[in-house]
Amino acid sequence: MPECQLLETALYVGDLPRSREFYSTLFGFEVMTQDDRFCAFSVPGRGVLLLFLQGATRSAVASPGGLIPPHDGSGQTHLAFAIAANELPVWEARLAEQGVPLESRVTWPRGGTSLYFRDPDEHLVELATPGVWPIY
């Protein structure tokens, strides 16, 4: 079986500049490329967070290298970022500084802690320390 790793995760947002500002300010992610329908952030550890303006990617895009197929989404979806256990208080302080209310804090049987909060579209964002999953 060939191997693969997670590379890109996508959120569909109602106001692209607002969400771009939220993720770049809170997390310090750098924008790799953007236009009026999407934004691609580089996330440490070889990850990519994609923000797509809702409805703007419902048609295929003809690029010089081939057809980029359509996709779209709605709802208040979920994603999670891994953080270091000793930086949990730093993240809590950072959320408070940025005026982002903590929605919940969960401690897991394996010892990890999750902080849950909402982005501007009410997507459910989680920060998780080691001990949430068997592999982490």
Next chain:
Amino acid sequence: MPECQLLETALYVGDLPRSREFYSTLFGFEVMTQDDRFCAFSVPGRGVLLLFLQGATRSAVASPGGLIPPHDGSGQTHLAFAIAANELPVWEARLAEQGVPLESRVTWPRGGTSLYFRDPDEHLVELATPGVWPIY
């Protein structure tokens, strides 16, 4: 600025056993935990792919360690996995073997290649070789 990495990405699916079968068979991901409303796969490189039954996580869940907030999603969303360049033909053969039609193949200016196909909910899945993004 404290650092974080992508940990979990989520798909909302209409038939949980069908999607679990699709991802475990095609990718060989191992199920870490599952119930009738979700399934968590371990993905190589410390990643987690979550499948949620659409509509089943619209209410908060009271766990012993705290409240897990509600979330949900719909649409044909997008996610991507990183693969090795020399395994591109292996993945193409694997998709063909599993009866998964290739929807598109894109070559990018930096030299990477993406294969696009659909999962059972028509979510747009991409396999990407290095040279798609500046960081990859």
